[in-house]
Amino acid sequence: MPGHRSITEAEKLAEARLGDVRIHREQMAAVANIYRAAAAVRQHLENSVLRESGLTWTAFVVLWVVWIWGEPETRHVAEEAGISKGTLTGVARTLESRGLLRRADHPTDGRLVLLMLTPQGEELMERVFPRFNEEEAFVTSRLSAAECRTLAEGLRRVVLQVEEEGEERRLSLLDGAPPPPRRSGRRSHG
Structure with missing residues (x-):
């Protein structure tokens, strides 16, 4: 390359x-x-x-989260997938247009939306996930089962550190200010 x-x-x-x-x-x-x-x-x-x-990584992760969680709220899917709600909206629309996902109003709070797999989405995940998991085994094949468990636990602790203490750390680094807006990296034309 x-x-x-x-x-x-x-x-x-x-x-x-x-x-x-x-x-x-x-x-x-x-x-x-x-x-x-x-x-x-x-x-x-x-x-x-x-x-x-026909799946991107993000589309697969969204399908995975919905498949595992059942009928989660969109905000929880976005959080678990590590994407913005706006990105989720686009991905969900694409998956919905392919007949893999459907949206439904929350039964008690009309402001919230739930996501669920269609029968076609269920079939796709039941077919794709075992093959996905075979590749998970391939990419970790240089590690023993014990090393995989150790790695998984170490990474879990990294995630917990950020989840449990990251916001406090961010606030201290920025003197309590909100983070600056994200920039695309492109130069402004002005």
């Missing part, structure tokens, strides 16, 4: 660039490898299993 560097090359470049800079190297490596692993696994699963079913 042109311009692609292996994880080993990237680690060597970072070490050369940072030299004697006083940083938390082990923690930097852990977070960098969380990102690298997530990106590599996502790309592999999209290209090996999901694409032939």
